[in-house]
Amino acid sequence: MRTSAERSFVRRARQALADSTLRAAVRKAQERFRSGKRNAEAELGHWEAWRRLGEAIRRHTIENLDYYLEQLADNVEKNGGTVVFCATEREAVEYIVQVAREKGARRVVKSKSMVSEELHLNRALEALGVEVVESDLGEYIIQLAGEPPSHIIAPSIHKNRRQIAELFSRVAGEPVPDDTPSLTRFARRQLRRAFLEADIGITGCNFAVAETGTVVLVSNEGNARLTTTLPRVHIAIMGAERLVPTWDDLDVMLHLLPRAATGQKITSYVTAVSGPRRPGDADGPEEFHLVIVDNGRLDILGTAYQDVLHCIRCGACLNVCPVYRHIGGHAYGSVYCGPIGKVLTPLLGGMEEWQELPHASSLCAACSEACPVRIPLHELLIEHRTEQASRGMRPWAERWAFRLYRWAATHPAFYRRAVRWARRVLAPLADREGKVRLAVGPLKGWTAVRDLPLPARQSFLDWWETEGRREAQGSNGRTKGEERDGERSA
Numbered sequence: 001m002r003t004s005a006e007r008s009f010v011r012r013a014r015q016a017l018a019d020s021t022l023r024a025a026v027r028k029a030q031e032r033f034r035s036g037k038r039n040a041e042a043e044l045g046h047w048e049a050w051r052r053l054g055e056a057i058r059r060h061t062i063e064n065l066d067y068y069l070e071q072l073a074d075n076v077e078k079n080g081g082t083v084v085f086c087a088t089e090r091e092a093v094e095y096i097v098q099v100a101r102e103k104g105a106r107r108v109v110k111s112k113s114m115v116s117e118e119l120h121l122n123r124a125l126e127a128l129g130v131e132v133v134e135s136d137l138g139e140y141i142i143q144l145a146g147e148p149p150s151h152i153i154a155p156s157i158h159k160n161r162r163q164i165a166e167l168f169s170r171v172a173g174e175p176v177p178d179d180t181p182s183l184t185r186f187a188r189r190q191l192r193r194a195f196l197e198a199d200i201g202i203t204g205c206n207f208a209v210a211e212t213g214t215v216v217l218v219s220n221e222g223n224a225r226l227t228t229t230l231p232r233v234h235i236a237i238m239g240a241e242r243l244v245p246t247w248d249d250l251d252v253m254l255h256l257l258p259r260a261a262t263g264q265k266i267t268s269y270v271t272a273v274s275g276p277r278r279p280g281d282a283d284g285p286e287e288f289h290l291v292i293v294d295n296g297r298l299d300i301l302g303t304a305y306q307d308v309l310h311c312i313r314c315g316a317c318l319n320v321c322p323v324y325r326h327i328g329g330h331a332y333g334s335v336y337c338g339p340i341g342k343v344l345t346p347l348l349g350g351m352e353e354w355q356e357l358p359h360a361s362s363l364c365a366a367c368s369e370a371c372p373v374r375i376p377l378h379e380l381l382i383e384h385r386t387e388q389a390s391r392g393m394r395p396w397a398e399r400w401a402f403r404l405y406r407w408a409a410t411h412p413a414f415y416r417r418a419v420r421w422a423r424r425v426l427a428p429l430a431d432r433e434g435k436v437r438l439a440v441g442p443l444k445g446w447t448a449v450r451d452l453p454l455p456a457r458q459s460f461l462d463w464w465e466t467e468g469r470r471e472a473q474g475s476n477g478r479t480k481g482e483e484r485d486g487e488r489s490a
């Protein structure tokens with residue numbers, strides 16, 4: 001039986017495939033990011049060495065996560081901040097809602113945070129009567145559209161300028177031209193008001209530096225800096241794995257992240273927050289809260305999937321993925337999409353509910369090659385599939401097909417006869433070019449988009465028995481391999 005999540009994955013993928021605007025927008029953005037990354041790697045030089053260094057830092061951090069989390073928490077508290085560990089989505093949301101209630105907050109301004117999407121935080125705050133404004137331009141656009149992000153770093157990647165102008169015009173109550181300067185001018189005017197009026201600023205956390213208790217944010221729009229300095233309260237939300245031990249380690253990560261994400265040497269802004277405003281500081285919040293979210297991450301430690309915790313959310317794997325290229329981010333149905341989403345979502349959300357995602361891949365391994373911290377994403381996808389097969393989670397037709405194949409492949413006489421018969425059975429279904437077009441059954445999906453050629457008139461084994469062996473034998477009746485062996489022993 002298919003779960004409803006699976007059914008809707010197939011439906012959403014079909015819808016995305018039929019949406020030519022979405023596909024054109026995703027393709028254009030993917031190409032821009034990819035060529036930017038290639039140039040940035042070449043310009044930096046020794047990219048593979050940087051990747052290995054990044055991988056080593058992430059591996060060391062995750063292998064010693066408990067130690068560094070404690071160090072981080074101690075240092076944030078020494079700096080005057082409050083730290084809270086939340087085991088579940090619910091605990092994290094309840095804590096943040098409680099802070100908003102205590103402060104009597106009416107307005108919250110947010111900078112981009114994938115963990116807050118994971119927590120469905122906006123919904124909880126709005127239920128409390130709090131107005132939430134996303135201040136990252138891409139997030140602002142999809143907030144107006146009422147949609148989730150469709151890319152880790154470019155949430156509105158699927159929208160073109162005309163669609164964005166329509167959304168802005170709705171808010172403005174008058175037409176907003178669809179040229180880039182007009183669109184950004186409109187967004188800037190709206191967002192400035194949100195920064196000035198907000199009671200609480202909520203951010204994510206690109207990296208937390210354990211040795212000083214510092215939350216580091218990278219952005220290109222300056223919105224993270226305004227979110228962390230103007231409101232009276234700053235709440236930073238981080239996934240429990242998003243830390244580095246030292247500033248030297250951060251230096252390596254800041255070489256990798258922007259280059260892999262957008263092809264930039266460095267983002268326009270790198271903001272470092274070490275607690276609330278101190279006496280004599282010109283600005284900054286009166287209160288700083290660091291919400292560290294587990295939500296299933298710590299259960300991944302010590303499993304075959306541990307490497308997925310090395311992810312620095314750069315989005316590079318999405319930018320090379322042929323599946324993402326065709327269906328965009330929403331078809332995945334999860335907060336994290338693309339290759340990283342296919343590995344991570346079943347781990348955080350449950351294999352039963354998300355069992356189709358690891359199969360939405362050609363296993364071409366382009367994602368693993370693109371990953372700046374060398375996560376073997378395609379191997380982790382195979383691990384998911386292996387686990388599903390060993391837990392009997394695959395559809396009965398697939399299970400029986402493989403059982404049948406195993407039996408046939410281990411019974412050579414039957415196998416040869418079956419291969420001979422396959423041509424005769426399939427020949428009436430083939431077109432003039434010898435390509436089989438099956439319109440029914442489980443192979444229908446395969447032949448709709450791929451060639452299934454008729455089996456050859458003569459199988460390799462038959463050819464070998466009749467002609468191949470003779471051709472391979474020399475005049476002395478020995479095969480070339482046997483001749484070589486003879487020469488060696490002589």
Ligand code: SF4
Nearest residue numbers: 311312314315317371
């Ligand atoms: S898996 Fe690698 S490439 Fe993909 S988002 Fe994470 S760090 Fe980037």
